Amino acid sequence: MDLLRSLPIGLYLEQPVTWLHRIDARVKLGWLISFMLTPIAANPAWRLSLVGWLLLLTVLTMLPFRVWRQQMGLVLIFSLLLFLITMLAPDGIKVPNQPRLPENEFALSQPIAPTASSATSPTTNPTVSPAIGSATNPATSAATASLPQPTDYQYVLVDHGVIQITRRSLELATRVGTLMFTLIYSTNLYLLTTAPEEITAGIENLLHPLRRFNLPITETVLTLTLSLRFIPLVLEEVQNLVRSVRTRAINWKKLGFQGSTQVWATVAERLVDNLLVRAEQIASAMQVRGFTTPDQHQVRWHRFRLRVWDWLALSGIVLFWIARFLWGGN
Structure with a gap:
C-alpha cells in the first residue's frame, strides 16, 4: 500500500516536462480563475464547451496516458453520476405551493347577510354558475386539446412511469455536471503541471502590492x-x-x-x-x-520573467473572456 502513489488527484508531475510546465505560474493561475468564473450565469452550450476545451488541452499537453487517465477518470465518473442523478430527480416545477393563510381572511371572518334581490335572482345562486359550468365543460376541454399546436415544443422529454425527464431537469443536470467537472479538473490540471513552490511564489508576487497596507x-x-x-x-x-x-x-x-x-x-x-x-x-x-x-x-525559488509563450497565453485569456461575453451569456 503506497498512499503517495495511490492518490492521483493533485500530485505534481515532474517528468516529462511539457509545454504547460514551462508557462509562468501566474499566467496559469489567471487561466484557472477564468475557468472558475466564466461558468457563472453562462448558458449550457458554454459550459459544455469548457469541458471540451479542458479535454482538448489535456490531449495537446502530451501527458502520458496513464497519468491523465487516472487524473480524469475519477472526476469524469463523479460528474456523470451527478449528471444522471440530477436529470432523473424531480425538477421542482410541479410542487404545490399552498399559502398558509387565506387570501382574504377578513372577508371570511364576516358573514354576508342575504338580500331580497340576491335571493330572487337565479344568477347569484352559488350552486349555479354559468362561468364555472362553461369552464368545466368536457366537450370544450376536448376541443381545446385537439387543436393543432403552433410549435413542436414539449416540456416533458421522456415520460416512462417513474422515469420522467423534463427540459428543466436536463438543463439543471448539465449545469451541475459540467460545473463540477470544470472546477475539479481545471484545478487538478493546474496542480499537475505546476510545482508547489511556483504556486506560492506566484501568489506572493501577485499579492506584493498589498504590502503597502501592512498585510x-x-x-x-x-x-x-x-x-x-x-x-x-x-x-x-x-x-x-x-x-x-x-x-x-x-x-x-x-x-x-x-x-x-x-x-x-x-x-x-x-x-x-x-x-x-x-x-x-x-x-x-x-x-x-x-x-x-x-x-x-x-x-527565491524562481525568477519570474514573462516570455513569448507567456504573453501569448495572456492574450488568450483576453480572447477567452471576450468569447464568454459574446456567446456564453443566457
Whole structure:
C-alpha cells in the first residue's frame, strides 16, 4: 500500500516536462480563475464547451496516458453520476405551493347577510354558475386539446412511469455536471503541471502590492508553502502506521467492535504524536538556520520573467473572456 502513489488527484508531475510546465505560474493561475468564473450565469452550450476545451488541452499537453487517465477518470465518473442523478430527480416545477393563510381572511371572518334581490335572482345562486359550468365543460376541454399546436415544443422529454425527464431537469443536470467537472479538473490540471513552490511564489508576487497596507503577505505565503510540503509527511506517517497494523495480523473478528475501536483510537493518537514531532523538528531546523522572520530571510525559488509563450497565453485569456461575453451569456 503506497498512499503517495495511490492518490492521483493533485500530485505534481515532474517528468516529462511539457509545454504547460514551462508557462509562468501566474499566467496559469489567471487561466484557472477564468475557468472558475466564466461558468457563472453562462448558458449550457458554454459550459459544455469548457469541458471540451479542458479535454482538448489535456490531449495537446502530451501527458502520458496513464497519468491523465487516472487524473480524469475519477472526476469524469463523479460528474456523470451527478449528471444522471440530477436529470432523473424531480425538477421542482410541479410542487404545490399552498399559502398558509387565506387570501382574504377578513372577508371570511364576516358573514354576508342575504338580500331580497340576491335571493330572487337565479344568477347569484352559488350552486349555479354559468362561468364555472362553461369552464368545466368536457366537450370544450376536448376541443381545446385537439387543436393543432403552433410549435413542436414539449416540456416533458421522456415520460416512462417513474422515469420522467423534463427540459428543466436536463438543463439543471448539465449545469451541475459540467460545473463540477470544470472546477475539479481545471484545478487538478493546474496542480499537475505546476510545482508547489511556483504556486506560492506566484501568489506572493501577485499579492506584493498589498504590502503597502501592512498585510502579512510573506508570512501567509510561507505558511502555505510549509503546509504544501507537510502533506506528503502526513501521507507517509499514515502509510507507515497502516503497514505496522497489517504486519501484526490482527484478528478483527475476535476483537469485536469495541476492541477494533480501541486499536484505531490508539493508531490515531500515535499519528497525531508523530505529526507533532515532525512539526517540531521542522520548526527547530528553521530556527537553527536563522529563519526567525520571513522578511529578513527570503528564499527565491524562481525568477519570474514573462516570455513569448507567456504573453501569448495572456492574450488568450483576453480572447477567452471576450468569447464568454459574446456567446456564453443566457
